[in-house]
Amino acid sequence: MSGKRPFTIIENEWITLADGTRLAARIWMPENAENDPVPAVFEFLPYRKHDGTCLRDDSTYPEFAAAGIAGVRVDIRGSGESDGIIDGEYTPLELANACELIAWIAAQSWSNGSVGMMGISWGGFNCLQVAALRPPALKAVISIASTVDRYNDDIHYKNGTHLSAQLSWAATMLAYQSRSPDPALVGDRWREMWLERLENEPYFMEEWLTHQRRDAFWKHGSISENFSDVEIPAIVIAGWADGYRNTPLKAVEGLGDKAKALIGPWVHKYPHFAWPKPRADFLGEAIRWWNRWLRGEENGIETMPQVRAYIMDDIRPAPRRDFDNGFWIGKQHWSEPEAANFYVDQFGTLNPGNPIPGAHRHDRYIRSPLDTGTASGEFFTLKPDAEMALDQRGDDAGSMVLETAALEEDVDILGRPVLAVEVACDGDWANLCARLVDVHPDGTATRVSFGVLNLAHRDGYEDPKVLPRNEKTRIRVKLDACGYRFRKGHRIRLSISTAYWPMILPAPTDPGVTLDLASLGLALPKLGAHEKITVKEPDNPNPLPKYLEHTPGTTRRWVTKDMTANRTDYHIHEDTGLSERPGTGLSTRQLREEEWSISPDDPLSMSGQSTWTCDMQRDGWFLRTVSNARLTCTAQEWVTTAELVAYEGETEIFRKTFEKRVPRDFM
Structure with a gap:
């Protein structure tokens, strides 16, 4: 041009x-x-x-x-x-x-x-x-x-807290690294290089779990x-x-x-x-x-x-x-935002202002079903579909819900909300999740931000400590950064749960948590002084080149509940389809099948499995690797296994298994 x-x-x-x-x-x-x-x-x-x-x-x-x-x-x-x-x-x-x-x-x-x-x-x-x-x-x-x-x-x-995405990512990397170099670029060395990778590539989960x-x-x-x-x-x-x-x-x-x-x-x-x-x-x-x-x-x-x-x-x-x-x-210059503070009154309503010193204790116990969180979406999202957080009303059913009256004016925020509250627990530790939600006039609930905390890590992440049994402890949960306008007529909701599955894996026990709502403070970061600006959009609205599609891709996510077996399953199907990069003659395809399972009242029933199939092909040449990674637990250990199988044409040419049991360390 x-x-x-x-x-x-x-x-x-x-x-x-x-x-x-x-x-x-x-x-x-x-x-x-x-x-x-x-x-x-x-x-x-x-x-x-x-x-x-x-x-x-x-x-x-x-x-x-x-x-x-x-x-x-x-x-x-x-x-x-x-x-x-x-x-x-x-x-x-x-x-x-x-x-x-x-x-x-x-x-x-x-x-x-x-x-x-x-x-x-x-x-x-x-x-x-x-x-x-x-x-x-x-x-x-x-x-x-x-x-x-x-x-x-x-x-x-x-x-x-332990992210389920750790298993997903370990399975992904085992699959990605198992693929062969392209003979068109490396020549006859391709098979030797491929077998060396298959034999020696690590399963990253084994290292991550030890830290x-x-x-x-x-x-x-x-x-x-x-x-x-x-x-x-x-x-x-x-x-x-x-x-x-x-x-x-x-x-x-x-x-x-x-x-x-x-x-x-x-x-x-x-x-x-x-x-x-x-x-x-x-x-x-x-x-x-x-x-x-x-x-x-x-x-x-x-x-x-x-x-x-x-x-x-x-x-x-x-x-x-x-x-x-x-x-x-x-x-022009970023600084710590001024906070808009909220407290909870005796009726459970969020109100502007700070908690009242010496207010009568207002204890509320929460023990969420362990399958609370199926509307959480992925930790990192690649598509604007069900990988993103969905309507929060289903997850709110298993949560403690506190919200404002209908707003009398817009509330604009930018930064990281903070929840501070006194908690007590009849266990060594538990997980806590706080979600900031925009409640529309028709009841639709949009997640604006969320934060999670393993209560054993309340004072730092290097040296976790058990909770003092049934004693009030002040904690602080810093939610993720967000930029949002809560409109006039909407409500600001704070949803608190002790589970956020499958994004967060459960602690080994499920004692629940008691919160003193009289001590609860929610600080929202005000947008503050700013200028409205224009961010230029791309000149080319469709910059990605087109590849040859031999078979289309598909994606699907769904949740099943077996009420007889008292089990919830979360399923993921991602198929890139078979596509060919023009000029190379090389076609590739990746298929991900993942499932997480849990019984809503048994944290040790948790299991996750992620299977990847990776294909490479050119006229007269076809390679496939299949990797399967699995994570289960006991009260004392995380148990991870994996298997990697490689095919040249229809012939299996390599198989390797991994297995590691790692003590749970306040997690």
């Missing part, structure tokens, strides 16, 4: 590390870069550049290259066509490799010596972690759907341990519909003026093709960011507000949310 620089795509470039490992890169190279060197943007992932992330890569890196910015997308060792075996998430080896790759990029004859790093999820995590290591050529980052605290804001644990506290394992890679380690500018992006919604505000609080936050209504996707709409012009903004920090262009992007957020307005849960009403606001 006019005014854009021509570029070429290098489908596979081998980069040899100092230890001899060859990593596979895909590079988008602006024309004439040898004579007119360019900056580069680097992304480092285990998700397969050739047949995994290529769809989104082809919506992004061509635009960068046309703007004179090279794109370098590299597969982590043991992934795609790269040599070796992956050794975990964000390991010292992975981060050291990333630093070595940045130095390699900066030393190329086509490079101007300045490198940016970006990514979503895994790539969003490691670009912040690499920034903290300060490789000299790294000048700026863009981190999407990431975390600064790997223990409390990732897919494993949350405030001392149930916020220990050194989780502190590694958590830049919140020392924000000052990051000295370069960062844009940190997330969506309210995603599990990583806390990170942008935490980043600006920790990094200060070096960081900019952007939070939209989105699921776990890049903002230029995310749902629900409205989207943001990520590509245009990213190019301005890279031009500012990688080639010194004075374009003023550093003067944009420190926080830009979409304030959701009158949102109705539905089987699919294509567009969320709301408005964009900007805060």
Whole structure:
């Protein structure tokens, strides 16, 4: 197009590390870069550049290259066509490799010596972690759907509770890493490389389960341990519909003026093709960011507000949310929000104001059915359907519900709500979940935010302690960040439960919790001073390229209750369908079947199973891997098993099993 620089795509470039490992890169190279060197943007992932992330890569890196910015997308060792075996998430080896790759990029004859790093999820995590290591050529980052605290804001644990997503993610990675490199790129070595992966790839769950506290394992890679380690500018992006919604505000609080936050209504996707709409012009903004920090262009992007957020307005849960009403606001400088406080009167109503000191004790006991929470959705969401939180009325039936009278004026909030209350428990610990809900005039209940706490972790996540039996203990539950307008005529509801399944796995016993409602305080973060702004939408409303669809994908979620057996089952079916990337002849398909089961009155009945089938095929060539991961428990142990089976054509060529029993550690 006019005014854009021509570029070429290098489908596979081998980069040899100092230890001899060859990593596979895909590079988008602006024309004439040898004579007119360019900056580069680097992304480092285990998700397969050739047949995994290529769809989104082809919506992004061509635009960068046309703007004179090279794109370098590299597969982590043991992934795609790269040599070796992956050794975990964000390991010292992975981060050291990333630093070595940045130095390699900066030393190329086509490079101007300045490198940016970006990514979503895994790539969003490691670009912040690499920034903290300060490789000299790294000048700026863009981190999407990431975390600064790997223990409390990732897919494993949350405030001392055990996320079911940990099993889902372990099963996913076992499946993803079991796939073969493409013979078209690696040649006859493909089978040897594949068998090496199958034999040696770890089952990540075994390691994660041995770290149930916020220990050194989780502190590694958590830049919140020392924000000052990051000295370069960062844009940190997330969506309210995603599990990583806390990170942008935490980043600006920790990094200060070096960081900019952007939070939209989105699921776990890049903002230029995310749902629900409205989207943001990520590509245009990213190019301005890279031009500012990688080639010194004075374009003023550093003067944009420190926080830009979409304030959701009158949102109705539905089987699919294509567009969320709301408005964009900007805060030039972020600071701790002023709180709008609420207390509970003797009638159980939430009222503006603070709890009254010395008020007569008002004890309420709650012991939720253990299947409370089936409207919770996924921890991280990829589609704007039932992966998102649904109408909360069903979950409210198993909860303690406190709410305001109909609001006399709009209430706008931005930040993290906080619940403080005195609790007592006839057990060593229990889980507590608090949900902030918008109740529409017709009774529809939209979840705005939620927070969970394992009460043994009430004073910190490194050294949990049992509760004093039947003694009042003051606790504080910090709910997730949100931006929302509660409209006049709606009600603000606080729903409190001792279960949030299947998102949160139950404690080994189910004693219930007594709350002193006279002590309860709910603090909502006021929106405060702001300016209404416009966030530009993408010029191209459909930036993702079209692939050849051989069979369509399907998705389905459903809950069954067997009243005779007293069991609730939560089912997930996700089939990508069989699709072919044009020009490669390679077709791929992934099928996920997952089921969680529990008896509403027996926490030890909990079980989860996730099965993945991954197919790769080309004329005359077909590979399949099937991974199955399972988690059960006793009162003393977590029990995890997994099996990996590989087929070449119709022939089984590999089978491996894993089994580990891990003591429960206040969880």
